[in-house]
Amino acid sequence: AEKLAGDYPLLTGQRVLDALFPSVQGGTCAVPGAFGCGKTVISQSLSKYSNSDAIIYVGCGERGNEMAEVLLDFPELKMEKDGKTYPIMKRTTLVANTSNMPVAAREASIYTGITLAE
Numbered sequence: 723a724e725k726l727a728g729d730y731p732l733l734t735g736q737r738v739l740d741a742l743f744p745s746v747q748g749g750t751c752a753v754p755g756a757f758g759c760g761k762t763v764i765s766q767s768l769s770k771y772s773n774s775d776a777i778i779y780v781g782c783g784e785r786g787n788e789m790a791e792v793l794l795d796f797p798e799l800k801m802e803k804d805g806k807t808y809p810i811m812k813r814t815t816l817v818a819n820t821s822n823m824p825v826a827a828r829e830a831s832i833y834t835g836i837t838l839a840e
Contacts, residue, residue, distance in 0.1 A: 735771025736764075747774060750839075762788060769810055770799050777814040780835035782828050786820045793818075 728746025753761045781789045799810040819831035
């Protein structure tokens, strides 16, 4: 299978990300960083304000309480499209593998997320 060229920009709703780290719809984005630097906040913001049709959230090696927070917060997040409000969970798939899981399982969660996105 051949990967299609990206023709449309992924508008994140965060001007600094759109300007410094532009991406395309159908492309791949990663939010790496140290503990407590705001990766979850950025991920939730991207999920809420981006112009994408589907969201694959891979929590690989996250702390268990952080994933529990994501599971509690995501169902409450709403997005507005064409003047109507929709829950974000309608277009979101969460793949969770916490830091206490074996390394092989955490690595497998990354490939699972990639496969789902393709």
